[in-house]
Amino acid sequence: PLLANSCTEQDYCLGIVVSDTYITPWDIDVDPSGHSLPKGSGSYDQGLAIYNQQCIACHGPQGKGGIRMGEKLRPLPQLVNITPLPHKSIGRYWPYATTLFDYIQRAMPFYTPKSLKPDQIYALVAYLLIENNVISKDVILTNENLAEIKMPNRNGFVCDIRPDTFNLACMQDCLTPKDKGFDLGKIVMTDSKSLQADCLLLPE
Amino acid sequence: PLLANSCTEQDYCLGIVVSDTYITPWDIDVDPSGHSLPKGSGSYDQGLAIYNQQCIACHGPQGKGGIRMGEKLRPLPQLVNITPLPHKSIGRYWPYATTLFDYIQRAMPFYTPKSLKPDQIYALVAYLLIENNVISKDVILTNENLAEIKMPNRNGFVCDIRPDTFNLACMQDCLTPKDKGFDLGKIVMTDSKSLQADCLLLPE
Amino acid sequence: SGAILLSSLKQQVIAAPKILEVPIWSKSIGNPVLHHSYGLPSNFEHQVIRRKSNPDDAPVEYVPSLDQASRSFTPLADLRGVITPNGLFFERYHGGYPNIDPQKHKLIIHGLVKRNLEITVERLKRYPSINKIYFLECSGNSYSNWGENEGSSVQGIHGLVSCAQWTGVPLSLLFREAGIDLDKAKYVIAEGADAPSMARSIAITRALDDVFVAYAQNGEALRAEQGYPLRLIVPGCEGSINIKWLRRLEVTDTPLFSRNETSKYTDLLGNDMARNASLIMEAKSVIIAPSGGQILPEKGFYEIRGFAWSGRGSITAVDVSTDGGKNWQRANISSDIFPKAITEFTFPWQFTGEKAILISRAIDETGYVQPYTQQLLKSRGHNYGYHNNSMQAWEIETNGRVQNVII
Amino acid sequence: SGAILLSSLKQQVIAAPKILEVPIWSKSIGNPVLHHSYGLPSNFEHQVIRRKSNPDDAPVEYVPSLDQASRSFTPLADLRGVITPNGLFFERYHGGYPNIDPQKHKLIIHGLVKRNLEITVERLKRYPSINKIYFLECSGNSYSNWGENEGSSVQGIHGLVSCAQWTGVPLSLLFREAGIDLDKAKYVIAEGADAPSMARSIAITRALDDVFVAYAQNGEALRAEQGYPLRLIVPGCEGSINIKWLRRLEVTDTPLFSRNETSKYTDLLGNDMARNASLIMEAKSVIIAPSGGQILPEKGFYEIRGFAWSGRGSITAVDVSTDGGKNWQRANISSDIFPKAITEFTFPWQFTGEKAILISRAIDETGYVQPYTQQLLKSRGHNYGYHNNSMQAWEIETNGRVQNVII
Ligand code: HEC
Ligand code: HEC
Ligand SMILES: [Ca+2]
Ligand SMILES: [Ca+2]
Ligand SMILES: [Ca+2]
Ligand SMILES: [Ca+2]
Ligand SMILES: [Ca+2]
Ligand SMILES: [Ca+2]
Ligand SMILES: [Co+2]
Ligand SMILES: [Co+2]
Structure with missing residues (x-):
């Protein structure tokens, strides 16, 4: 039967109005503000213990990488022109520490995600950030200080400004990239934050 | 490799040109002219014997119909307004005797089609036409006389002249078929042979 | 930030007695790639299959x-x-x-x-x-x-x-x-x-x-x-x-x-x-939801949906009646339109708990309007049977049951 | 009547040594309805499946x-x-x-x-x-x-x-x-x-x-x-x-x-x-046949076929080159065109037995022309990797083998 009066402001009256509390178990996202962080804390040593129990099989000792398994969780080569492609490691690449908390909370351990308690996650984040040389070994990570961590690559991102090539549809006797005089275009970079609607930008 | 010169007159040169003889085993259609009938002959008695061996299980004795199986092969009620729908039997409905030969040759017996020899098919056609009161019991059916048989319903077909309803898209306060005054349209019949391109017409 | 709920703005909240459960599929690993190298529908859709008619x-x-x-x-x-x-x-x-x-x-x-x-x-x-x-x-x-x-x-x-x-x-x-x-x-x-x-x-x-x-x-x-x-x-x-x-x-x-x-x-x-050779399948439409055998679970909003097609070309319009043919309104065409293809239409509708009779009517690019069965019977007589493109009516009973009716 | 062959009209006939066989499937009964109530491809298509990459x-x-x-x-x-x-x-x-x-x-x-x-x-x-x-x-x-x-x-x-x-x-x-x-x-x-x-x-x-x-x-x-x-x-x-x-x-x-x-x-x-947020998948096309790993069985006519799509809207044209990018011609658009959907193109081509390099190039409604990989590399550097919408070149060797090449 219709939920009488529960939906007077909905045109189609098909949604059920629910409370914030009701949603809590699903509302797991932690954005850079850190507002949604659960209460808790954890240290390097605690993190090491959990890591060596629950993560090492896939990510290797100290996050050095497993065989066919999880990704490397260590600082890796500089983000410069190298082959193979540079590894986008936590220490070198990730702009926010909250992302690490958010991701472990939602997705790890791989086979049993969402099984960790907040304290365990704080400890793992502390462990991994320390292994990545982001914070010092004695930091106790909590819901109070996690969002304040300044990641090394915090300002390493720009907005998408594609199209970044301007190829012409030559039809006859065209040059190809191997030919001298072929127009490769130019290097297109920008630090504009507002060119594209899709850009991820924190509120001012 | 390309079939050199085999396809000079084909734009795409992808078909292989083959002889009429090559096609013979597949070229089984028998149209009302009877030109493609294979040589052979058969009688009522021969047909009865084969029928009772190979067809009776599905079509019942004398074509009276089986249980859950083949169709009735007998003359049946007049083709007039009756419920249930009138049975379109061979004797009452089929316009050409060649159709019976063509169909048995291509499709019957149901589980082992194309297993009958021409003489057997002539015999079965003779048997069924006689059971359907189309020809007399002593006729020996052959490739010479089959196409000459005049089926009772030879002239029972007209061309499609649809659309045969002209409903209007009334939008408001419309009458429905149950209401007095609703326009059911009229009976639309025709004997025109040339109204529609799709009509099946023998060459003049 | 987004994490701050606008509680003050919020309309009356049905205080749900329970809170959301985290289902097992959010807490355990799923199937690997190539579980089916040629995929199949979810097992929960096992009733969506071809059938012989009842x-x-x-x-x-x-x-x-x-x-x-x-x-x-x-x-x-x-x-x-x-x-x-x-x-x-x-x-x-x-x-x-x-x-x-x-x-x-x-x-x-x-x-x-x-x-x-x-x-x-x-x-x-x-x-x-x-x-x-x-x-x-x-x-x-x-x-x-x-x-x-x-x-x-x-x-x-x-x-x-x-x-x-x-x-x-x-x-x-x-x-x-x-x-x-x-x-x-x-x-x-x-x-x-x-x-x-x-x-x-x-x-x-x-x-x-x-x-x-x-x-x-x-x-x-x-x-x-x-x-x-x-x-x-x-x-x-x-x-x-x-x-x-x-x-x-x-x-x-x-x-x-x-x-x-x-x-x-x-x-x-x-x-x-x-x-002979009545080859063309004339313009036709049918409401697929709600349709015969279904039971509407409650009063409220339903989108009526159906298919229309014509062997003579494109569907140009579909009309829907919810009162057994007395009044009609133009439906939305909710898919791309291709000549001689199925075209989907939709129509917004409230089930108030009163009896209703839903009918749809297709119109094609030749201007042809899908007929009532009685119109086809008048023109063709009762011995026909193939090429039935007449309108389908579904009656919605007060209890939400949907059934096939003649109008 | 149709049964009378126009032998006199017929072009030279390759007198086939054999005559057509009537295959077993024309002489025995097939599968019943609902053999599969949810159907699957023919077993002869068993190689058309999803795969992990080589x-x-x-x-x-x-x-x-x-x-x-x-x-x-x-x-x-x-x-x-x-x-x-x-x-x-x-x-x-x-x-x-x-x-x-x-x-x-x-x-x-x-x-x-x-x-x-x-x-x-x-x-x-x-x-x-x-x-x-x-x-x-x-x-x-x-x-x-x-x-x-x-x-x-x-x-x-x-x-x-x-x-x-x-x-x-x-x-x-x-x-x-x-x-x-x-x-x-x-x-x-x-x-x-x-x-x-x-x-x-x-x-x-x-x-x-x-x-x-x-x-x-x-x-x-x-x-x-x-x-x-x-x-x-x-x-x-x-x-x-x-x-x-x-x-x-x-x-x-x-x-x-x-x-x-x-x-x-x-x-x-x-x-x-x-x-961050390079969401749009830019205009791209690829020739699917002939394509890498295939072997053309003989010289002769082939229809080149491919897919094109753009995250910015409709594909407006696809060009094909068979000489590695020196000369281009407009391809046929062989499917319906929908914005942000795959569009099929075709291009008539004769394999003469000489080496050829086939490339396709998509153009979308914004006028954007699909680039060479080298153009993307110039703009983006070598550390990129996602969002690669550059042109694909297939080399046809004289023996009919098709392989992936850089141009
Ligand atoms: C059974 C294997 C397995 C286990 C155990 C495991 N992981 Fe992972 N981990 C993975 C895989 C696989 C990925 C990549 C997932 C993907 O492709 O999205 C991953 C990704 C990650 C990432 C993101 C890496 C990046 O660079 O984006 C982090 C961080 C991480 N895991 C942390 C952990 C932690 C902490 C634990 C233990 C609590 C853990 N993992 C346990 C397999 C595992
Ligand atoms: C195993 C069952 C079976 C057997 C045996 C069988 N038939 Fe049939 N027959 C059928 C079925 C089923 C059909 C209808 C096929 C269809 O739906 O297209 C049919 C259709 C026909 C029809 C067309 C009827 C109509 O009104 O269109 C003819 C004629 C016919 N059979 C003749 C024969 C003859 C002659 C034989 C024996 C040589 C034979 N059948 C053996 C099952 C059988
Ligand atoms: Ca949230
Ligand atoms: Ca490489
Ligand atoms: Ca023939
Ligand atoms: Ca009946
Ligand atoms: Ca929130
Ligand atoms: Ca012929
Ligand atoms: Co499965
Ligand atoms: Co099977």
Whole structure:
């Protein structure tokens, strides 16, 4: 039967109005503000213990990488022109520490995600950030200080400004990239934050 | 490799040109002219014997119909307004005797089609036409006389002249078929042979 | 930030006694890639399958035939949009469907041509090709609604129609390759490689228009049920003339008058005469939801949805009545429109708990308006049965039950 | 009559030594209806399946991951037209694909809204709905061709793209129901119910434009692999943002900066900086036949076929070169054209036995012309890798072998 009066402001009256509390178990996202962080804390040593129990099989000792398994969780080569492609490691690449908390909370351990308690996650984040040389070994990570961590690559991102090539549809006797005089275009970079609607930008 | 010169007159040169003889085993259609009938002959008695061996299980004795199986092969009620729908039997409905030969040759017996020899098919056609009161019991059916048989319903077909309803898209306060005054349209019949391109017409 | 709830703005909240559970599938790993290298629907959709019609849906005196001379119906009520998934495309066989080895199959073109051609399947796929979206409908579709309304579900009554994107080579191109004798050619006899070698005659004008030899269906190879490896597509025309498992095309000056264009698929009029070659499937529509056998779980908003199609071209409009035909409104066209293809329509509707009778009415590019059954009966008499394109009415009872009614 | 052969007219006849055999399937009964109540492809098409890429197709140093954090590729070379059959739609998971009971699944809408809404799957299907044909492409598609040409087949290199008709409810409508706070809303966080609860941030302007919550794919329910029972469709944008198994939409004023929009799916430029939110999949085309790994069986006519698509709208033209890019001609568009959907093109071609290099080049409604890899490298540097929409060249060797080459 219709939920009488529960939906007077909905045109189609098909949604059920629910409370914030009701949603809590699903509302797991932690954005850079850190507002949604659960209460808790954890240290390097605690993190090491959990890591060596629950993560090492896939990510290797100290996050050095497993065989066919999880990704490397260590600082890796500089983000410069190298082959193979540079590894986008936590220490070198990730702009926010909250992302690490958010991701472990939602997705790890791989086979049993969402099984960790907040304290365990704080400890793992502390462990991994320390292994990545982001914070010092004695930091106790909590819901109070996690969002304040300044990641090394915090300002390493720009907005998408594609199209970044301007190829012409030559039809006859065209040059190809191997030919001298072929127009490769130019290097297109920008630090504009507002060119594209899709850009991820924190509120001012 | 390309079939050199085999396809000079084909734009795409992808078909292989083959002889009429090559096609013979597949070229089984028998149209009302009877030109493609294979040589052979058969009688009522021969047909009865084969029928009772190979067809009776599905079509019942004398074509009276089986249980859950083949169709009735007998003359049946007049083709007039009756419920249930009138049975379109061979004797009452089929316009050409060649159709019976063509169909048995291509499709019957149901589980082992194309297993009958021409003489057997002539015999079965003779048997069924006689059971359907189309020809007399002593006729020996052959490739010479089959196409000459005049089926009772030879002239029972007209061309499609649809659309045969002209409903209007009334939008408001419309009458429905149950209401007095609703326009059911009229009976639309025709004997025109040339109204529609799709009509099946023998060459003049 | 987003994490701060605007509690003050919030409308009255139904304080749910419980809070959301985190289901098992959010806490444990899922299936790996290539669990199915050719995928299948979720097991929770196991009821969305082809079915034989309910025995109740068959006309009185109907003798169910052997399963190789039978048909199965598409579950229309569960479909959306233009395309029928290949796995749910309706079936209709006259001798079962063969399992043809494409390496051994050939297409023969002969008769009134300069060169008899044999074309392998592999070679056929190398010709210039076309992709077209067309419906196919069995001319016996909706038979159980002829005169009486005996069917109960939209699947069982109307499920002998489906729609797919077909890929193939135009007959006009193949006939040019063979050197067709245009002065003498009047028909082409198309023939299948199945057990009964289904054969039909097609007027040459139609054959040279938009008919083609298809080898793909919805992007992949034709399904065996629909003619693998080759079938004819005769756009807008009754299903049985779209010869499946196509092996032979003979150009002639005469129709074959095969069993399936005389004994079957011809329509008896009221005066003892019958129409031959009623090929075109005329404009038709049917509401698929709500539809027969369904039960509306509650009062409230429902989107009425349905399919419309016409063998004469594009659907230009669909009208919906919710009061048994007294008043009509134009429906939304909720899919792309292609000529001779299924077009989806939708219509917003509130089920207030009062009795309602839902009907839809298709209009095509020729201006033709889908008729009431009674109009077809008047024109054709009661002996007809094929080519029933009349309107379907569904009655919604006060308790939400939906059933097939005559209006 | 047609039975009289025009022997006199006939061109030279290759007197075949044998005559046609009547195959077993024309002499014995076929399969009954409902042999498969949900049908499958012919067993002769068993090679047309999803596959993991050939190990040879993976970049050096690539560590193959667990099969629940992996992908499988669509067999593009065997497809035709606009629609990818659901069974062949590419796979990409970050924690496997869940088997969700639709009766237990819900969609939650909350955050900067007047009313938090919980919508059941059954109720969601009752809202006004749309049907749209859109491609989905993984932003990692064609990765193995970045800088080097390491892939061998079109399936292994480019098979992370597919196209389907999707049915669902616009986000703009659902947000109106929830009473979105348009002054404050900047992003919506979309989150899945799968093991890793995949989450992405979408700018609210885009979300209110053409994004919708889909529940059907090519006419039937979404496949589990593609998000059953609900997924987001973000037309033209990289696959990973089209959140599958959608359970939650939170309207916020801040992006989440989730792992899959920072660590993954961002593009490193040559100067240590990276682009975030490169969502749009730019105009791209690829020839699917002839393509890598195929062997042309003989000289003669072939129809070159390929797919083109653009995340910015409709494909307006595709050009083909058969001499490695020196000269180009406009291809035929051989399917219907839909914005942000796969469009098929064809091009007539003779294989004379001489070496040839086939390339295609897509042009979309913005005038954008698909670039050479070298042009992308110049603009972006070698550290990039996602969003590779550069041209694919196939070399035809004199013996008919087709292989992936750099031009
Ligand atoms: C059974 C294997 C397995 C286990 C155990 C495991 N992981 Fe992972 N981890 C993975 C895989 C696989 C991925 C990549 C997932 C994807 O492709 O989205 C991953 C990704 C990650 C990432 C993101 C890496 C990046 O660069 O984006 C982090 C961080 C992480 N895991 C942390 C952990 C922690 C902490 C634990 C233990 C609590 C853990 N993992 C246990 C397999 C595992
Ligand atoms: C195993 C069952 C079976 C056997 C044996 C069988 N038939 Fe049939 N017959 C059928 C079925 C089923 C049909 C209808 C096929 C269809 O739906 O297209 C049919 C149709 C026919 C028809 C067309 C009827 C009409 O009104 O259109 C003829 C004529 C016929 N059979 C003759 C024969 C003859 C002659 C034989 C024996 C040589 C034979 N049948 C053996 C099952 C059988
Ligand atoms: Ca949140
Ligand atoms: Ca012939
Ligand atoms: Ca929130
Ligand atoms: Ca009846
Ligand atoms: Ca002939
Ligand atoms: Ca490499
Ligand atoms: Co399974
Ligand atoms: Co089987």
